[in-house]
Amino acid sequence: MATARRHDGAPKDTADHSLRAFDRLYREHVDRMFRLAQRLCGHADDARDLVQETFLNAYRSFNQFRGDAQVSTWLYTIASRACLRMRRKRKGEPARELSLDEFIPTSEGELRLQIPIQGLSPEEALEKKQLKRALNAAIQKLPPKYRLVLVLRDMEGLSAKEVGDIVGLNERAVKSRLHRARLFVRKELSARGVPVEDHPKSSAASRSRGPGEVPA
Amino acid sequence: MAKSAQTRRGRPARRPHRHSKSHCLKILRRLSEFLDDELPGTLCREIRKHLGACPRCEVFLTSLRQTITLCRQSPTRPLSAAARTSLRRKILQLTSAH
Numbered sequence: 001m002a003t004a005r006r007h008d009g010a011p012k013d014t015a016d017h018s019l020r021a022f023d024r025l026y027r028e029h030v031d032r033m034f035r036l037a038q039r040l041c042g043h044a045d046d047a048r049d050l051v052q053e054t055f056l057n058a059y060r061s062f063n064q065f066r067g068d069a070q071v072s073t074w075l076y077t078i079a080s081r082a083c084l085r086m087r088r089k090r091k092g093e094p095a096r097e098l099s100l101d102e103f104i105p106t107s108e109g110e111l112r113l114q115i116p117i118q119g120l121s122p123e124e125a126l127e128k129k130q131l132k133r134a135l136n137a138a139i140q141k142l143p144p145k146y147r148l149v150l151v152l153r154d155m156e157g158l159s160a161k162e163v164g165d166i167v168g169l170n171e172r173a174v175k176s177r178l179h180r181a182r183l184f185v186r187k188e189l190s191a192r193g194v195p196v197e198d199h200p201k202s203s204a205a206s207r208s209r210g211p212g213e214v215p216a
Numbered sequence: 217m218a219k220s221a222q223t224r225r226g227r228p229a230r231r232p233h234r235h236s237k238s239h240c241l242k243i244l245r246r247l248s249e250f251l252d253d254e255l256p257g258t259l260c261r262e263i264r265k266h267l268g269a270c271p272r273c274e275v276f277l278t279s280l281r282q283t284i285t286l287c288r289q290s291p292t293r294p295l296s297a298a299a300r301t302s303l304r305r306k307i308l309q310l311t312s313a314h
Contacts, residue, residue: 019308023304026304026307030295030300030303030304031294031295034292034294034295035292038292038293039290039292044293048299048303051295051303052303052306052307052310055303055307056307056310056311059307059311060311100245104241104244104245105244105276114275114278114279115279115282115283115286117282117286122282122285122286122288122289123289125286126286126289126290126291131286132290132291135286135287135290136290139287150287154284154287154288155287155288155290157288160254175248175249175252175254178248179245179247179248179249182248182280182283182284182287183280185283185287186279186280186283189283189286190279
């Protein structure tokens with residue numbers, strides 16, 4: 001009996017097998033990719049577009065994936081490329097380099113700038129909408145190639161080696177970009193002075209300190 | 217009146233910030249690697265020694281550490297079941313239309 005064929009000429013049972021395999025890939029990784037996409041894009045709508053683009057590209061090259069890398073690394077690579085492509089298309093902005101010197105403090109005051117969490121633990125601080133917004137804004141303000149490294153390393157928890165494989169850099173270059181990205185976010189957050197006065201712990205802590213003083 | 221090098225209880229007062237600014241800058245350039253525990257022991261010891269004597273760099277280190285922790289713990293929203301299904305449908309539609 002002849003094997004049924006799809007309109008593109010592939011045997012039907014092969015196509016069914018691919019579809020099942022893709023479905024499994026989608027189910028197992030869509031949440032992780034959506035998390036990554038939110039961190040890279042900052043907005044839920046853009047994040048959904050990026051997830052769609054990622055799995056669309058993954059589906060198209062699914063048969064070429066030989067399993068040399070972990071599936072998640074392969075998907076991270078596809079998502080990272082798609083993200084950079086989408087940003088370029090939308091904004092048309094030239095890639096900006098971050099010089100380390102622009103973040104090295106030049107005065108006593110700047111050196112002592114603090115992240116405005118006033119005695120809260122990071123978990124407590126992140127309950128504050130303003131701080132969450134400020135963090136998100138700082139990350140979104142990063143030039144794309146720096147944001148990618150910060151998100152993959154500090155937010156997704158990948159090793160410098162894994163990040164290097166994904167973005168096509170050696171570990172040394174990954175670490176260099178990461179340091180600049182962290183300094184950029186630190187400077188942005190410090191400069192904002194986000195108030196957290198409605199938190200009971202922080203109110204008590206701020207009352208016991210002067211305005212310019214930092215927690216011990 | 218100038219401050220004495222000893223406190224009233226006889227403990228030594230904190231040493232004044234006497235090293236050069238270029239030394240601080242040299243340290244600040246390596247802080248991410250220091251926080252990620254990626255530096256050789258000798259350099260780590262040198263940085264720890266510097267931080268012990270330099271409150272400004274200690275403060276800078278704290279704020280950089282807080283930045284990293286905030287990034288690590290920053291929450292995201294889960295994908296809703298409806299969005300998961302509609303995304304899958306759209307991807308398959310686009311693939312078959314290609």
